[in-house]
Every structure is written in structure tokens, then in C-alpha cells.
Amino acid sequence: MxxxxxxxxxxxxxxxxxxxxxxxxxxxxxxxxxxxxxxxxxxxxxxxxxxxxxxxxxxxxxxxxxxxxxxxxxxxxxxxxxxxxxxxxxxxxxxxxxxxxxxxxxxxxxxxxxxxxxxxxxxxxxxxxxxxxxxxxxxxxxxxxxxxxxxxxxxxxxxxxxxxxxxxxxxxxxxxxxxxxxxxxxxxxxxGSTRLRLTVTGREAHAGLDAAQGVSAVDELVDQLIRLRTLIRTRGTAVNTGRIEGGTRANVIAGRAHAEIGLRFTTPEAQRTTMGIFGALKPMRAQARLDTEVLSDRPAxxxxxxxxxxxxxxxxxxxxxxxxxxxxxxxxxxxxxxxxxxxxxxxxxxxxxxxxxxxxxxxxxxxxxxxxxxxxxxxxxxxxxxxxxxxxxxxxxxxx
Incomplete structure (x- = not known):
């Protein structure tokens, strides 16, 4: 009926x-x-x-x-x-x-x-x-x-x-x-949404006595995040850096830092393009290392x-x-x-x-x-x- x-x-x-x-x-x-x-x-x-x-x-x-x-x-x-x-x-x-x-x-x-x-x-x-x-x-x-x-x-x-x-x-x-x-x-x-962690590994050193021997993971991370805001201009993509952690003390060059980043996409194409940008990231400091880990992912x-x-x-x-x-x-x-x-x-x-x-x-x-x-x-x-x-x-x- x-x-x-x-x-x-x-x-x-x-x-x-x-x-x-x-x-x-x-x-x-x-x-x-x-x-x-x-x-x-x-x-x-x-x-x-x-x-x-x-x-x-x-x-x-x-x-x-x-x-x-x-x-x-x-x-x-x-x-x-x-x-x-x-x-x-x-x-x-x-x-x-x-x-x-x-x-x-x-x-x-x-x-x-x-x-x-x-x-x-x-x-x-x-x-x-x-x-x-x-x-x-x-x-x-x-x-x-x-x-x-x-x-x-x-x-x-x-x-x-x-x-x-x-x-x-x-x-x-x-x-x-x-x-x-x-x-x-x-x-x-x-x-669509992707939640990922961008981790930078640098090298610790005394910030006053051996600063030249260190590679700051915090500085590298900050520079990468600024760079990403320039690179990610894909229409239909929104980026939010939700959390940043790194370093140990003000007198120690940070050896490790990471950021949790939230990405939102209106189309599958925007999602593929943006994830390709993250996959192609290169360190801006010769002795720094970048690692990207996808924590969760949902398609558009x-x-x-x-x-x-x-x-x-x-x-x-x-x-x-x-x-x-x-x-x-x-x-x-x-x-x-x-x-x-x-x-x-x-x-x-x-x-x-x-x-x-x-x-x-x-x-x-x-x-x-x-x-x-x-x-x-x-x-x-x-x-x-x-x-x-x-x-x-x-x-x-x-x-x-």
C-alpha cells in the first residue's frame, strides 16, 4: 500500500x-x-x-x-x-x-x-x-x-x-x-578529507656553541608549511595545520618536529593533485629528512x-x-x-x-x-x- x-x-x-x-x-x-x-x-x-x-x-x-x-x-x-x-x-x-x-x-x-x-x-x-x-x-x-x-x-x-x-x-x-x-x-x-602527519628529522646541537652543526627540524617544518601554502593553490582544496610539535629546549637545535595537517577536497581531482604535491616534497636543508604519513583518508x-x-x-x-x-x-x-x-x-x-x-x-x-x-x-x-x-x-x- x-x-x-x-x-x-x-x-x-x-x-x-x-x-x-x-x-x-x-x-x-x-x-x-x-x-x-x-x-x-x-x-x-x-x-x-x-x-x-x-x-x-x-x-x-x-x-x-x-x-x-x-x-x-x-x-x-x-x-x-x-x-x-x-x-x-x-x-x-x-x-x-x-x-x-x-x-x-x-x-x-x-x-x-x-x-x-x-x-x-x-x-x-x-x-x-x-x-x-x-x-x-x-x-x-x-x-x-x-x-x-x-x-x-x-x-x-x-x-x-x-x-x-x-x-x-x-x-x-x-x-x-x-x-x-x-x-x-x-x-x-x-x-573528501585527508589527515596526515608531516615529520621533519634534523640534527640536534647546542644552539650557542655548535649551532652550525645542527639542522633545525622546527625551522625546516615552518619553511615547508609556508611553502605548502604557496604550492597548494588547487581549486577545491582547503588546508588546515591543526597541530605542531617539535624541539626540546630553547638552547638546543631541534632534532625533530611534526605537524598534523587536515586537507579538504571538493573533487577527486583536487585530492589527487594535492596529495601529489605532498608526495613530491623535498627538504630545503640538505641534511633534513621529510616523512609524510597518512593518518586517515576519505574520498570526495x-x-x-x-x-x-x-x-x-x-x-x-x-x-x-x-x-x-x-x-x-x-x-x-x-x-x-x-x-x-x-x-x-x-x-x-x-x-x-x-x-x-x-x-x-x-x-x-x-x-x-x-x-x-x-x-x-x-x-x-x-x-x-x-x-x-x-x-x-x-x-x-x-x-x-
Whole structure:
């Protein structure tokens, strides 16, 4: 059956009635701190997530990772022969353990504040809420759904990328659970990103007695960074030197220095050109040595006018009385990989709010029920087959 106006009203009402439970679940998850690399805390949160998804028919498989397990949760469907819908997200945050001591999770007006509530504890709660609503309404998912949650997204998913890649074959489409744009628009493309470390090895010497015998790694690094700002003029590339370390004392010529550099790319061509520049760097001091190490890498996901998935989501949203728009995003995430491969991909289906990675991070409570209704409807509405895409008939859900 199609998503009728009667079914839409029922779903909107059920989502509104479920909102408080999703808020409580978000607060529970946010109070379990999960900084990237803290395997003990990540394991505690993973157990909580596994138990929660098990309550709504989800079966979880753990994929061991060096910084914590990645979770793969399978939800059965009415027709298990169909290709799966892949949901991707993460359960690590940027906030160090102890942040809650000075910044507790709290509701103030229409906002739920706290570390990680937007990025992305609320989305994890929304998924559980959506599958719970499907059970309540007696409406199973239209096709198998697989949820992949990685434990290292906040450092570029160096290991989690493989977990996502493992479940791309056979996927009909990919939906990311990152937050949307602050105005609610979903994300239709993402810039590529590379995080690398440029290390300089020089030679230590006494800065007063034997300065001529030393080779300053700090001076070489500074000169290289200035040089790179001149070399990297590729359109579509942004460079940020985020961290610099080097040397030991003011009276010692620095023997070692390094910088962590973040690169963002709007196109694959810009990414290739910029990485070629780094690969061709030569020392400016004869006895200095340069080493470049890629710490994480995400390919550019350019916007595609032929991406039918945004039109499908807009059609489902319209049936619920929602107006959903899309726009490219400046940040990178786990949807970069499927998007770069040309798979139908859309991101930003998580909770609406603002301030990710900042002390004003929050979600908007009034936007939670509509997003819950939309996510639930997307799970219950069959993805359009090629012939229905061509006819523009995108809605076909098993609604009662």
C-alpha cells in the first residue's frame, strides 16, 4: 500500500507520542561517555546499544577494532530476498572522559544540551525509536536493514572504513545518520578529507656553541608549511595545520618536529593533485629528512544530479507533511566512501541541532518527532525499483 494520508497521520501521532522516550534514550546514551580510543568506555556504550537494538528485533555482530568494536546490526524484513538498506553511523565522540563533570546533559527550553547529543547519540536513539514504532504499528521494514556503527569516526574511521566497505556490496542504498545542516537540509555530497602527519628529522646541537652543526627540524617544518601554502593553490582544496610539535629546549637545535595537517577536497581531482604535491616534497636543508604519513583518508563524494535517493526521501517526507531540501556538506564522514563509488547515498538523517564538537552542542526537541516519523517511514517504504524511478512513482510502502 502507499503511504496514505490516514497512515501518515497515524505515524505522525505515534512519533509525537514516542518523542519523550527517544529523548530519555538520548540522555542515557549521552551520559555514557565514549571518546575515541577509550575502549573501556566504548565497550560499555556498545553493550547498551546492543541491548537496546535487541529489544526491537536487531541482531548485533561485533567486528573487533584497535580502538573499540564496530557494531553491525541486522533487522529482518517482510521480504528478506530484497537487497539491504545500509544505515551508517558511529558511537564515538570527540569529548574526553570527564567532560560531563562540568557540562552535564540537560534540557533547557526546546534544546537538549550535552557532549555528543547531536554527534550522534540522538541518532542512535532515533534508530531504536523508529524500529520500535514499526513494531507498534505492525509494519515490518520493507526490506532488510543493516546498521553499521563504527568506533573511530571522529579520527577519520581509519579502521571503521573497512567495516563500512564490507557491507556495501548488495546494498540498495546508503543513508547516513550524521546530523543534517542546522536548517534541517539533508546532505547530498561531502568534501573528501585527508589527515596526515608531516615529520621533519634534523640534527640536534647546542644552539650557542655548535649551532652550525645542527639542522633545525622546527625551522625546516615552518619553511615547508609556508611553502605548502604557496604550492597548494588547487581549486577545491582547503588546508588546515591543526597541530605542531617539535624541539626540546630553547638552547638546543631541534632534532625533530611534526605537524598534523587536515586537507579538504571538493573533487577527486583536487585530492589527487594535492596529495601529489605532498608526495613530491623535498627538504630545503640538505641534511633534513621529510616523512609524510597518512593518518586517515576519505574520498570526495561529489554531488550527483542523478541521485534518485534524495527524490525518494523528499517524496516520503511530503507524504508526512514535511518539506525536505538537500545541500552539499563541508565536512567528511562515513558516507564519503559509498557516495564516491556512485552508490545512491544520502546523509544527515540524524537529529537536527547545532554545535557539533563545540560547547553549545544541542538538539532541537521540536524537530525530533518529525525526524523520527521520517526515518520510520523510510524504513517501511520500499526503495523504488528502476522502472518506478523512471515513472517518478517513488512511494510504495507496506502500510496497514
Amino acid at each position: 502507499n503511504l496514505t494520508s490516514r497512515a501518515a497521520r497515524a505515524l505522525n501521532g505515534a512519533a509525537e507520542a514516542t518523542r519523550d522516550a527517544v529523548v530519555e534514550r538520548t540522555m542515557t546514551l549521552a551520559r555514557l561517555e565514549s571518546p575515541t580510543g577509550d575502549t573501556q568506555r566504548l565497550t560499555a556504550l556498545a553493550r547498551e546499544l546492543v541491548d537496546g537494538y535487541a529489544q526491537c528485533t536487531g541482531h548485533t555482530t561485533l567486528l573487533p577494532g584497535p580502538r573499540g568494536d564496530h557494531l553491525v546490526v541486522d533487522f529482518p524484513a517482510e521480504d528478506m530476498s530484497l537487497p539491504h538498506l545500509l544505515l551508517v553511523g558511529h558511537y564515538d565522540t570527540v569529548w574526553p572522559a570527564g567532560t560531563l563533570d562540568t557540562w552535564p546533559v540537560a534540557i533547557r527550553g526546546d534544546r537538549l544540551h550535552g557532549p555528543g547529543v547531536l554527534d550522534m547519540k540522538a541518532a542512535l536513539a532515533l534508530v531504536q525509536g523508529a524500529f520500535g514504532l514499526l513494531e507498534q504499528l505492525g509494519c515490518p521494514p520493507a526490506q532488510p536493514v543493516r546498521l553499521v556503527l563504527v568506533s573511530d569516526e571522529e579520527i577519520g574511521s581509519p579502521d571503521g572504513r573497512a567495516a563500512v566497505a564490507q557491507h556495501l556490496p548488495g546494498a540498495a542504498a546508503v543513508i547516513g545518520l550524521e546530523p543534517p545542516h542546522p536548517d534541517g537540509r539533508v546532505k547530498t555530497a561531502r568534501r 563524494w561529489p554531488e550527483q544530479s542523478s541521485n534518485w535517493l534524495i527524490h525518494h526521501v523528499q517524496a516520503v517526507a511530503a507524504a508526512l507533511g514535511q518539506d525536505i531540501a538537500g545541500a552539499p556538506a563541508g565536512g567528511a564522514g562515513d558516507t564519503n566512501l559509498p557516495g564516491s563509488l556512485g552508490l545512491p547515498t544520502l546523509d544527515g538523517l540524524g537529529a537536527t541541532g547545532a554545535g557539533p564538537h563545540a560547547r553549545h552542542e544541542h538538539i532541537l526537541l521540536t524537530a525530533l518527532a518529525p525526524r523520527l516519523a521520517l526515518l520510520t517511514a523510510l524504513l517501511a517504504t520500499a526503495l523504488p525499483t528502476p522502472d518506478r524511478r523512471a515513472r517518478g512513482n517513488l512511494l510504495n510502502g507496506p502500510w496497514r
